[in-house]
Amino acid sequence: MTRKLPPLTRELLNRSLALPESTVAPADLRGSIAAAVRLTPQQPAPLESRIMAKVVALPRPVRLAMTALLLMSLLAGIAAVGAQLLRRSEPLSDSSTFRGNAARTGVVTGPGPGGAMTIDFQTTLSGQIVSSPAIVDGVAYVGAIDGRFRAFDLRRHVELWSPDLNVAWSSPSVAGELVIVGTEDRDLVAVDRGTGDVAWRIPLDGYAAGSPAIVGERLYVSTSSAQSRGRPVPGATGKVLAIDLETHEVVWQEDLPGPSTRSIAVQGSILVVPTDVGIAVAFDSATARELWRFATPVFTDTPVIAGERVLLAGLDLEGNRGVLYVVDLESGREIWRHRRANGQTVVAPIVDPETGIVYAAAVDGDVVALRADDGAEIWTRRLGVQVGSSPTKAGGVLYVASVGGIEALEAATGDVLGIFPLDGIPFSPAVAGGHLVVGTQGGSLYALTAAEARASSPSPTGGVASTATAESPSSSAHIITSTVALVEVWARTARDLGIEGPFFLNGAPDGRLWIADPTRARFVIVGRDGGVVETWQPTGDAALALVQPDGDGWGAVAFLPDGGFFIADSEHQRVVHFDADREMIGSWGTFGSGPRQFVSPFGITVGPDGLVYVVDDPTCRIQVFEQSGNYLRTLAGGADVRDRCTNNVVVGPDGTVYLASGGRGAPWRITAIAPDDTIVRQIGEGLLREPVLLASGPNGELYATDGPDRLHLFAPTGDLISSWSGRGLELAVIEPNGDAYTTGGDGVIRLYSLADRGRAP
Amino acid sequence: MTAHASTSVGSASDASLVELARTGDAQAFERLIDARLDRAYRMALAILRTEWDARDACQEAFVAAWRELPRLRDVARFDAWLDRIVVNECRMLLRRRKARVREIPIEALSLPTDHPTSQSPLDALADEDIVRQAFGRLSGDQRTVLVLHHGESRPVAEIANLLRVPSGTVMWRLFSARRALEKALREVSE
Numbered sequence: 015m016t017r018k019l020p021p022l023t024r025e026l027l028n029r030s031l032a033l034p035e036s037t038v039a040p041a042d043l044r045g046s047i048a049a050a051v052r053l054t055p056q057q058p059a060p061l062e063s064r065i066m067a068k069v070v071a072l073p074r075p076v077r078l079a080m081t082a083l084l085l086m087s088l089l090a091g092i093a094a095v096g097a098q099l100l101r102r103s104e105p106l107s108d109s110s111t112f113r114g115n116a117a118r119t120g121v122v123t124g125p126g127p128g129g130a131m132t133i134d135f136q137t138t139l140s141g142q143i144v145s146s147p148a149i150v151d152g153v154a155y156v157g158a159i160d161g162r163f164r165a166f167d168l169r170r171h172v173e174l175w176s177p178d179l180n181v182a183w184s185s186p187s188v189a190g191e192l193v194i195v196g197t198e199d200r201d202l203v204a205v206d207r208g209t210g211d212v213a214w215r216i217p218l219d220g221y222a223a224g225s226p227a228i229v230g231e232r233l234y235v236s237t238s239s240a241q242s243r244g245r246p247v248p249g250a251t252g253k254v255l256a257i258d259l260e261t262h263e264v265v266w267q268e269d270l271p272g273p274s275t276r277s278i279a280v281q282g283s284i285l286v287v288p289t290d291v292g293i294a295v296a297f298d299s300a301t302a303r304e305l306w307r308f309a310t311p312v313f314t315d316t317p318v319i320a321g322e323r324v325l326l327a328g329l330d331l332e333g334n335r336g337v338l339y340v341v342d343l344e345s346g347r348e349i350w351r352h353r354r355a356n357g358q359t360v361v362a363p364i365v366d367p368e369t370g371i372v373y374a375a376a377v378d379g380d381v382v383a384l385r386a387d388d389g390a391e392i393w394t395r396r397l398g399v400q401v402g403s404s405p406t407k408a409g410g411v412l413y414v415a416s417v418g419g420i421e422a423l424e425a426a427t428g429d430v431l432g433i434f435p436l437d438g439i440p441f442s443p444a445v446a447g448g449h450l451v452v453g454t455q456g457g458s459l460y461a462l463t464a465a466e467a468r469a470s471s472p473s474p475t476g477g478v479a480s481t482a483t484a485e486s487p488s489s490s491a492h493i494i495t496s497t498v499a500l501v502e503v504w505a506r507t508a509r510d511l512g513i514e515g516p517f518f519l520n521g522a523p524d525g526r527l528w529i530a531d532p533t534r535a536r537f538v539i540v541g542r543d544g545g546v547v548e549t550w551q552p553t554g555d556a557a558l559a560l561v562q563p564d565g566d567g568w569g570a571v572a573f574l575p576d577g578g579f580f581i582a583d584s585e586h587q588r589v590v591h592f593d594a595d596r597e598m599i600g601s602w603g604t605f606g607s608g609p610r611q612f613v614s615p616f617g618i619t620v621g622p623d624g625l626v627y628v629v630d631d632p633t634c635r636i637q638v639f640e641q642s643g644n645y646l647r648t649l650a651g652g653a654d655v656r657d658r659c660t661n662n663v664v665v666g667p668d669g670t671v672y673l674a675s676g677g678r679g680a681p682w683r684i685t686a687i688a689p690d691d692t693i694v695r696q697i698g699e700g701l702l703r704e705p706v707l708l709a710s711g712p713n714g715e716l717y718a719t720d721g722p723d724r725l726h727l728f729a730p731t732g733d734l735i736s737s738w739s740g741r742g743l744e745l746a747v748i749e750p751n752g753d754a755y756t757t758g759g760d761g762v763i764r765l766y767s768l769a770d771r772g773r774a775p
Numbered sequence: 776m777t778a779h780a781s782t783s784v785g786s787a788s789d790a791s792l793v794e795l796a797r798t799g800d801a802q803a804f805e806r807l808i809d810a811r812l813d814r815a816y817r818m819a820l821a822i823l824r825t826e827w828d829a830r831d832a833c834q835e836a837f838v839a840a841w842r843e844l845p846r847l848r849d850v851a852r853f854d855a856w857l858d859r860i861v862v863n864e865c866r867m868l869l870r871r872r873k874a875r876v877r878e879i880p881i882e883a884l885s886l887p888t889d890h891p892t893s894q895s896p897l898d899a900l901a902d903e904d905i906v907r908q909a910f911g912r913l914s915g916d917q918r919t920v921l922v923l924h925h926g927e928s929r930p931v932a933e934i935a936n937l938l939r940v941p942s943g944t945v946m947w948r949l950f951s952a953r954r955a956l957e958k959a960l961r962e963v964s965e
Contacts, residue, residue, distance in 0.1 A: 027921065031921055031925045032927070044805075047838065054841055056841065
């Protein structure tokens with residue numbers, strides 16, 4: 015009898031998932047942890063902390079003398095390099111306000127860095143950056159959570175000034191010689207661009223978290239009485255104000271239906287004000303007369319005005335009712351709306367007035383190009399990584415700030431041109447004069463430029479700014495030379511194939527797919543057409559145990575050229591050898607941590623050298639055997655790999671073993687380990703987010719699935735050749751012809767043709 | 776509903792203990808463990824659902840915290856930092872048991888609308904049980920975000936800070952986790 019399902023209410027969820035306070039840790043766990051702690055050495059403190067501790071311990075006169083010496087050295091350095099730096103005076107175009115202009119189109123004139131990005135300038139601030147910089151005359155103005163408002167000269171790579179104005183969320187706007195920003199002190203501050211001095215300050219009765227919109231001699235800003243940051247705060251109110259830039263006086267102000275923490279958009283005589291209660295209000299900028307209201311779900315992102323249309327992204331906190339509305343600027347009447355099939359929220363889009371194309375990014379990483387006339391879809395690109403802020407378009411390229419970094423997309427096709435990983439979650443990028451400037455929640459400010467421009471331009475020398483470094487050695491661009499969407503050949507659900515539980519994929523040399531069905535301790539063998547060829551269940555001594563106590567399952571198979579194969583019989587803690595007729599030849603392994611012992615062997619590979627490599631859970635120990643089961647050696651990969659690896663290894667033609675590891679604060683990367691257990695190189699650091707499975711290609715290249723939706727192709731040297739985005743890429747095996755069998759969390763198995771495998775490694 | 780502790784070090788003596796532990800004082804660290812282990816264990820148990828896994832995750836997390844403690848810059852953030860390590864350890868533990876790809880029917884599923892509005896205590900317990908069964912079928916990320924939000928009543932912004940992802944990502948994960956849970960509910964009830 016089928017039980018009637020309960021409605022999945024919040025109350026039921028809370029009740030079901032909470033554990034009572036009476037639940038306590040086992041009595042012996044404290045002792046066990048304490049014992050382990052006493053055996054575990056601590057990491058050394060960062061060098062700067064140790065230096066600071068030593069400096070603080072010095073007598074005050076000595077500290078003063080050291081400070082004076084450092085200052086003199088700094089001044090000398092500035093004098094020595096100043097002339098050379100000043101020669102670099104190529105003009106830079108501007109991005110004077112959030113999203114490039116007061117209409118907030120997200121389109122800026124002039125080129126951006128393109129797909130091949132590199133760091134021109136990078137510095138780490140002492141607070142998160144949660145706003146977008148303004149760039150004028152080659153100077154970037156940016157605030158940070160630490161309250162300081164800073165100016166950076168992008169040509170000379172120096173910080174010009176950094177007064178503490180208690181800024182945080184507001185993105186600045188430039189008006190002539192002033193740069194204007196809202197503060198957490200409930201006021202609006204204008205700063206002299208040359209000196210960093212406060213020119214004037216206008217008190218507000220709320221927080222101006224958005225970016226001021228400046229048109230002629232007028233400034234428009236909206237406020238919230240509470241620091242809501244886009245979440246409705248009960249009782250919070252909002253206002254919109256028009257301020258005369260000459261007199262600094264409020265010309266008019268009007269109450270809003272709710273607090274406003276996003277930016278106002280202005281075009282001509284109409285300004286559109288978003289609110290956190292999901293109502294956008296249009297005003298006549300001269301008379302303050304309300305023209306219309308338009309309701310969007312929950313709260314409204316920064317409006318975008320293009321021609322006669324306004325685009326309003328209705329953000330939905332639950333992420334299932336997000337809608338992008340296009341309304342008539344004059345009347346507020348809806349013209350069309352776009353809703354993602356999965357209901358995902360779309361952030362404020364780009365609208366290119368010249369081409370009439372809307373580029374919208376959803377928070378789940380889908381980027382879509384729509385015709386502004388009617389909303390018809392032109393292309394969709396699935397990035398497979400979350401997007402949390404508005405993108406920017408410059409010179410035919412879209413720059414999307416994702417959780418992983420900056421993704422450069424060809425505007426015409428949606429193809430990914432390049433990815434530049436950042437060390438934190440970025441806010442909306444500003445682009446001007448070939449530079450892309452973006453801040454991260456990690457407090458880093460990056461100025462990226464085209465790799466070729468960086469290579470051909472003179473580098474500034476000397477330590478002219480203590481917080482700035484010209485190049486970060488740990489960051490590098492991952493330039494994709496070829497990116498083509500995966501072509502789906504077929505898709506079958508595991509249930510269609512008779513598999514009810516967890517499963518695992520193995521590619522056989524004949525092109526067939528061996529799907530481990532751990533629940534039934536068998537393999538379902540599928541042909542290239544997606545049809546089930548046969549099922550095979552070893553019996554007797556060869557019977558397998560592939561289901562772990564918690565219900566998960568394995569079933570990795572390593573094939574030999576002669577048709578024989580090895581299976582990692584994980585719950586029997588052994589490796590079983592079969593010949594081409596599937597007769598069991600032998601097995602080896604017992605429970606334990608010594609040679610020929612396993613805890614839960616889960617990855618198995620036969621290398622080009624004919625040796626068998628077995629990865630054991632949970633220590634990531636790799637044992638190497640002859641095919642007879644004779645133990646040869648153990649590879650551990652060093653402390654940074656041990657206990658942090660993913661499922662399997664790939665063995666290169668020269669015997670190099672590739673293992674993906676990371677997490678727990680360590681960067682994800684692929685480590686290449688030589689046969690003597692030395693680390694040869696690290697691959698993909700900064701690019702990889704959470705690799706799941708590695709696979710070797712037909713020509714010795716290396717494939718890595720990355721998160722649920724990405725597949726990367728690396729040359730053995732570590733160079734990134736190509737990168738694909740698509741559904742269900744958590745596990746992948748590569749066919750001899752280069753196609754890929756894949757699957758993901760949806761339980762669907764797909765055969766993808768990698769139509770363009772890019773540059774041959 | 777389980778209340779969760781503050782995400783900053785709660786007292787001056789705690790801050791002193793963190794400072795001492797940073798310099799290698801294992802006894803100070805053990806005192807920090809004493810005050811936090813039960814809460815960490817509850818969170819790990821809620822995510823992992825088995826006592827052995829929760830135990831492993833806590834052991835790994837506290838040892839990792841000890842090892843990395845000298846690199847913690849702001850002692851006032853110790854609790855938030857420790858929570859992040861525990862959550863990451865739970866996710867890592869689930870991820871290590873990979874190949875856990877479970878078959879979920881892809882056809883659209885809708886929940887019945889004629890569910891009675893009143894129910895007996897036994898029915899309520901049965902409902903909780905079926906939700907927990909379905910919960911066991913979710914991925915590590917889905918489990919984590921549901922436990923933090925619904926099991927521990929943490930607001931989205933705090934979860935975003937803990938997981939170091941944008942609030943929008945947390946909201947998206949909550950949505951997709953709830954959707955996956957609905958599908959898993961259907962499966963376990965069949």
